[in-house]
Amino acid sequence: MRNTLIRLSVSLLLCLMTACAQYENRRGVEVGWQPAVTAGLVRGQTTRQEVLDLLGPPSQVIALEDETVLYYLFEHSAGNGFILIAYNRFTIDTRYDRAIFFFDKNDRLSDYATHTDSDPNR
């Protein structure tokens, strides 16, 4: 009888064995648009080539008749989960670091904005 109880207890523990999990996913271009890096950009002066040299190929290029947009995106998802057999909970938090640059027909920077998740103002 005692052996039966031990086996049952072990089986029960296995059934109730809990677990936790962590999840992380990164997609996109390398984040190089920190404020310190983009501080040298000047509207009306900086060229598209200078931005490309600074940040590399963008995630997306959008062409309008006489304007161009370079869009940089880095997607970071982080999650965690509890697996308690009877109740399981998973939470995934996704943040987007991004930068956008508008260029006029002369390939000069006309508008731009950047955002990184560490930016306390956003």
Added chain:
Amino acid sequence: MPPTRTVIRTGSLFAWLLACCLLQGCSQWYYDLGRPLSEDQTPSVSDRVSLAAVLEQLGPPMRLSATPEGYVLAWEHWLIRETSVGLSLGPMGADFLAIDWGDARMQGEFILLTFNRRHELTGSAFSTWDADAGSGTALQPTIGIALVDVDDLIRRMPHHDWGALSLRRPPEALNTPSRPDVGQSGIQQRGTPVDIGQQSLEMD
């Protein structure tokens, strides 16, 4: 002959163990995409704000497209909750007989702004979502199916697919110039059905 106390106790233990094994459990998934937005952040056309001022306030948009008049920019934030509860014989090694209930709910904010070629605001809209995204109940004797599917709501941003679009299945690759999420033909919100509209040609 009446069962002894030991037999009853053992039987109870077995029953409890069986119940634990049968219990597939309650699973909850929470997705938080982006940062919260509010209507106060949405500029009005009467404010006559410039693109630079909007970018300063909201940061780079999540979605962007050229239009014949200029640009359309969008910012979004989504909270998606997926819940499922069920009983299954799976833990016992038998992949049949499951009883499931599923539910999904989505909340979100969406800001849409349009600009002309002089980078002046020409239109603005703010919308919030707090809606049931789907639910289901099933008794599945032999075949298991997913009751709630939120994959279309949590897919990654379309910018990551730039360049790779040309390598997709012919119906999708041929329709790339008309896709509403790659920057030339407008934008679309997360979770938009593809049965109608610009992506309907991509259906099998």
